[in-house]
Amino acid sequence: MKKRMEVKEAIHNEEKLLLKVESLSDEAENLHAKGQMLADSDQLAFIYLLDNGEDFVYLSVPSSFWPALKEAREHNLPVYAVVNDKHIFLQDFHTELDYLIENIKGNANYGEEMEKKVTDIFQL
Template sequence: MKKFVVEKIEKQQGEYVASIAEQIAKERAQALKAGERMLVDSDQLAFIYIIEDEEQFYYVSFPQPTWASLHEIYVQQSGLGLDLGNGVTVKLTGLVEELAFLTENIKGNSNYGEELENAVEEIFGQDS
Protein backbone atom coordinates (compact mmCIF):
# COMPACT_ATOMS: atom_id res chain seq x y z
CA MET A 1 0.00 0.00 0.00
CA LYS A 2 1.43 3.36 -1.08
CA LYS A 3 1.47 6.24 1.39
CA PHE A 4 1.32 9.94 0.54
CA VAL A 5 2.09 12.47 3.26
CA VAL A 6 0.26 15.79 3.19
CA GLU A 7 2.75 18.62 3.61
CA LYS A 8 0.31 21.51 3.78
CA ILE A 9 -3.30 22.52 3.39
CA GLU A 10 -4.10 25.89 1.86
CA LYS A 11 -7.23 27.78 1.01
CA GLN A 12 -7.14 28.54 -2.71
CA GLN A 13 -9.96 30.47 -4.37
CA GLY A 14 -12.34 29.65 -1.53
CA GLU A 15 -11.54 25.91 -1.46
CA TYR A 16 -9.12 23.94 0.67
CA VAL A 17 -6.40 22.00 -1.14
CA ALA A 18 -3.94 19.55 0.41
CA SER A 19 -0.51 19.16 -1.16
CA ILE A 20 1.83 16.18 -1.11
CA ALA A 21 5.55 16.17 -1.87
CA GLU A 22 5.48 13.86 -4.83
CA GLN A 23 3.76 14.15 -8.17
CA ILE A 24 1.87 11.16 -9.41
CA ALA A 25 1.90 10.21 -13.07
CA LYS A 26 -1.10 11.85 -14.71
CA GLU A 27 -2.67 8.59 -15.90
CA ARG A 28 -2.43 7.03 -12.43
CA ALA A 29 -3.65 10.22 -10.72
CA GLN A 30 -6.71 10.38 -12.98
CA ALA A 31 -7.62 6.82 -11.98
CA LEU A 32 -7.62 7.61 -8.25
CA LYS A 33 -10.87 8.26 -6.42
CA ALA A 34 -11.96 9.00 -2.87
CA GLY A 35 -12.39 6.00 -0.60
CA GLU A 36 -14.66 7.95 1.76
CA ARG A 37 -13.15 6.39 4.87
CA MET A 38 -10.47 7.30 7.37
CA LEU A 39 -8.21 5.55 9.84
CA VAL A 40 -5.85 6.69 12.57
CA ASP A 41 -2.13 6.03 12.81
CA SER A 42 -1.55 6.26 16.58
CA ASP A 43 2.21 5.70 16.26
CA GLN A 44 2.75 8.53 13.76
CA LEU A 45 0.00 10.80 15.19
CA ALA A 46 -1.78 11.03 11.87
CA PHE A 47 -5.22 10.77 10.36
CA ILE A 48 -5.25 8.58 7.25
CA TYR A 49 -7.68 9.09 4.37
CA ILE A 50 -8.01 6.23 1.90
CA ILE A 51 -7.96 6.82 -1.85
CA GLU A 52 -8.06 4.01 -4.36
CA ASP A 53 -7.87 2.90 -7.96
CA GLU A 54 -8.84 -0.39 -9.58
CA GLU A 55 -5.67 -2.08 -8.34
CA GLN A 56 -4.99 -0.92 -4.80
CA PHE A 57 -5.57 1.41 -1.87
CA TYR A 58 -3.40 4.40 -1.01
CA TYR A 59 -2.97 6.05 2.38
CA VAL A 60 -3.10 9.85 2.47
CA SER A 61 -1.49 10.74 5.79
CA PHE A 62 -2.41 13.96 7.59
CA PRO A 63 0.32 14.40 10.23
CA GLN A 64 -0.26 16.49 13.34
CA PRO A 65 1.04 19.78 11.83
CA THR A 66 -1.91 19.70 9.38
CA TRP A 67 -4.56 19.20 12.06
CA ALA A 68 -5.26 22.90 12.64
CA SER A 69 -6.28 23.15 8.98
CA LEU A 70 -8.31 19.93 9.25
CA HIS A 71 -10.05 21.42 12.27
CA GLU A 72 -10.89 24.57 10.29
CA ILE A 73 -12.34 22.42 7.49
CA TYR A 74 -14.30 20.42 10.06
CA VAL A 75 -15.75 23.51 11.76
CA GLN A 76 -16.65 25.15 8.45
CA GLN A 77 -18.03 21.87 7.03
CA SER A 78 -15.89 22.55 3.96
CA GLY A 79 -14.56 20.24 1.31
CA LEU A 80 -10.94 19.31 0.73
CA GLY A 81 -9.20 18.48 -2.52
CA LEU A 82 -5.95 16.53 -2.77
CA ASP A 83 -3.56 17.96 -5.36
CA LEU A 84 -1.86 14.98 -7.01
CA GLY A 85 0.15 17.13 -9.40
CA ASN A 86 -0.13 17.30 -13.18
CA GLY A 87 -3.37 19.29 -12.84
CA VAL A 88 -5.23 16.44 -11.10
CA THR A 89 -7.15 17.01 -7.85
CA VAL A 90 -9.24 14.39 -6.05
CA LYS A 91 -12.06 15.59 -3.79
CA LEU A 92 -11.79 13.81 -0.44
CA THR A 93 -15.51 13.23 0.01
CA GLY A 94 -16.82 12.22 3.40
CA LEU A 95 -13.80 13.74 5.15
CA VAL A 96 -15.78 15.94 7.56
CA GLU A 97 -18.08 13.09 8.59
CA GLU A 98 -15.16 10.71 9.06
CA LEU A 99 -13.26 13.29 11.13
CA ALA A 100 -16.32 13.82 13.32
CA PHE A 101 -16.63 10.09 13.91
CA LEU A 102 -12.93 9.56 14.65
CA THR A 103 -12.43 12.56 16.91
CA GLU A 104 -15.50 11.69 18.97
CA ASN A 105 -14.27 8.11 19.38
CA ILE A 106 -10.73 9.17 20.29
CA LYS A 107 -11.71 11.70 22.97
CA GLY A 108 -11.51 10.02 26.34
CA ASN A 109 -10.58 6.67 24.80
CA SER A 110 -7.18 5.39 25.92
CA ASN A 111 -7.30 2.56 23.35
CA TYR A 112 -5.78 4.98 20.83
CA GLY A 113 -2.87 5.78 23.13
CA GLU A 114 -2.50 8.69 25.49
CA GLU A 115 -0.33 10.73 23.13
CA LEU A 116 -2.87 10.61 20.27
CA GLU A 117 -5.80 11.15 22.64
CA ASN A 118 -4.15 14.28 24.08
CA ALA A 119 -3.16 15.62 20.66
CA VAL A 120 -6.69 15.19 19.28
CA GLU A 121 -8.19 16.75 22.41
CA GLU A 122 -5.87 19.76 22.04
CA ILE A 123 -7.02 20.53 18.48
CA PHE A 124 -10.56 19.12 18.32
CA GLY A 125 -11.51 19.20 22.02
CA GLN A 126 -13.48 22.43 21.88
CA ASP A 127 -15.97 20.81 19.49
CA SER A 128 -17.44 18.47 22.11
Protein backbone atom coordinates in the same frame (compact mmCIF):
# COMPACT_ATOMS: atom_id res chain seq x y z
CA MET B 1 2.50 -2.98 1.15
CA LYS B 2 0.03 -0.15 0.69
CA LYS B 3 1.25 3.00 -0.98
CA ARG B 4 1.31 6.03 1.27
CA MET B 5 1.28 9.68 0.28
CA GLU B 6 1.88 12.34 2.88
CA VAL B 7 0.38 15.81 2.87
CA LYS B 8 3.16 18.37 2.49
CA GLU B 9 1.09 21.57 2.35
CA ALA B 10 -2.41 22.71 3.25
CA ILE B 11 -3.90 25.63 1.34
CA HIS B 12 -7.05 27.08 2.82
CA ASN B 13 -9.24 29.63 1.12
CA GLU B 14 -12.84 30.74 1.60
CA GLU B 15 -14.15 27.97 -0.63
CA LYS B 16 -12.13 24.83 0.13
CA LEU B 17 -9.14 23.17 1.74
CA LEU B 18 -6.48 21.77 -0.58
CA LEU B 19 -4.15 19.09 0.79
CA LYS B 20 -1.11 18.94 -1.48
CA VAL B 21 0.90 15.74 -1.50
CA GLU B 22 4.24 14.66 -2.81
CA SER B 23 3.87 13.79 -6.46
CA LEU B 24 3.41 10.26 -7.66
CA SER B 25 4.25 9.09 -11.13
CA ASP B 26 1.30 9.02 -13.51
CA GLU B 27 -0.83 7.17 -10.98
CA ALA B 28 -2.78 10.28 -9.98
CA GLU B 29 -5.13 9.93 -12.93
CA ASN B 30 -6.50 6.65 -11.55
CA LEU B 31 -6.99 7.81 -7.96
CA HIS B 32 -10.44 8.32 -6.51
CA ALA B 33 -11.79 8.85 -3.01
CA LYS B 34 -13.18 5.98 -0.94
CA GLY B 35 -14.96 8.10 1.68
CA GLN B 36 -13.22 6.35 4.59
CA MET B 37 -10.65 7.44 7.16
CA LEU B 38 -8.44 5.68 9.66
CA ALA B 39 -6.25 6.85 12.52
CA ASP B 40 -2.52 6.18 12.60
CA SER B 41 -1.57 6.52 16.26
CA ASP B 42 2.07 5.64 15.64
CA GLN B 43 2.58 8.47 13.15
CA LEU B 44 0.03 10.85 14.74
CA ALA B 45 -1.88 11.11 11.48
CA PHE B 46 -5.31 10.69 9.98
CA ILE B 47 -5.38 8.45 6.91
CA TYR B 48 -7.89 9.04 4.14
CA LEU B 49 -8.32 6.08 1.79
CA LEU B 50 -7.90 6.55 -1.93
CA ASP B 51 -8.24 3.82 -4.53
CA ASN B 52 -6.12 3.45 -7.65
CA GLY B 53 -8.25 0.71 -9.20
CA GLU B 54 -6.05 -2.09 -7.90
CA ASP B 55 -5.31 -1.23 -4.28
CA PHE B 56 -5.78 1.36 -1.59
CA VAL B 57 -3.47 4.35 -1.36
CA TYR B 58 -3.15 5.96 2.06
CA LEU B 59 -3.35 9.75 2.14
CA SER B 60 -1.63 10.62 5.41
CA VAL B 61 -2.53 13.90 7.10
CA PRO B 62 0.05 14.49 9.86
CA SER B 63 -0.96 16.31 13.05
CA SER B 64 0.88 19.46 11.91
CA PHE B 65 -2.00 19.95 9.41
CA TRP B 66 -4.83 19.25 11.85
CA PRO B 67 -5.42 22.95 12.62
CA ALA B 68 -6.25 23.39 8.92
CA LEU B 69 -8.64 20.43 9.16
CA LYS B 70 -10.25 21.99 12.21
CA GLU B 71 -10.82 25.28 10.39
CA ALA B 72 -12.25 23.54 7.32
CA ARG B 73 -14.50 21.48 9.59
CA GLU B 74 -15.76 24.56 11.44
CA HIS B 75 -16.63 26.26 8.13
CA ASN B 76 -17.85 23.07 6.46
CA LEU B 77 -15.45 23.57 3.56
CA PRO B 78 -14.94 20.78 1.03
CA VAL B 79 -11.55 19.07 1.23
CA TYR B 80 -9.50 18.09 -1.80
CA ALA B 81 -6.26 16.17 -2.26
CA VAL B 82 -4.00 17.67 -4.89
CA VAL B 83 -1.82 15.04 -6.57
CA ASN B 84 0.18 16.06 -9.64
CA ASP B 85 -2.21 19.01 -10.16
CA LYS B 86 -5.24 16.68 -10.10
CA HIS B 87 -7.86 17.74 -7.54
CA ILE B 88 -9.58 14.79 -5.87
CA PHE B 89 -12.67 15.64 -3.83
CA LEU B 90 -12.45 13.76 -0.52
CA GLN B 91 -16.07 12.76 -0.06
CA ASP B 92 -17.39 12.28 3.48
CA PHE B 93 -14.19 13.80 4.86
CA HIS B 94 -15.87 15.74 7.68
CA THR B 95 -18.23 12.89 8.57
CA GLU B 96 -15.32 10.48 8.84
CA LEU B 97 -13.18 12.99 10.74
CA ASP B 98 -16.00 13.63 13.23
CA TYR B 99 -16.39 9.90 13.76
CA LEU B 100 -12.68 9.43 14.44
CA ILE B 101 -12.49 12.42 16.78
CA GLU B 102 -15.41 11.12 18.82
CA ASN B 103 -13.87 7.64 19.00
CA ILE B 104 -10.45 8.93 20.03
CA LYS B 105 -11.81 11.22 22.74
CA GLY B 106 -11.26 9.45 26.07
CA ASN B 107 -10.15 6.23 24.37
CA ALA B 108 -6.81 4.89 25.58
CA ASN B 109 -6.71 2.39 22.70
CA TYR B 110 -5.36 5.13 20.44
CA GLY B 111 -2.52 5.94 22.81
CA GLU B 112 -2.09 8.82 25.20
CA GLU B 113 -0.20 11.01 22.73
CA MET B 114 -2.81 10.63 19.96
CA GLU B 115 -5.67 11.26 22.36
CA LYS B 116 -3.99 14.37 23.80
CA LYS B 117 -3.15 15.79 20.36
CA VAL B 118 -6.71 15.30 19.09
CA THR B 119 -8.18 16.77 22.27
CA ASP B 120 -5.84 19.79 22.19
CA ILE B 121 -6.29 20.67 18.52
CA PHE B 122 -10.00 19.97 18.21
CA GLN B 123 -10.67 21.41 21.70
CA LEU B 124 -12.77 18.56 23.04
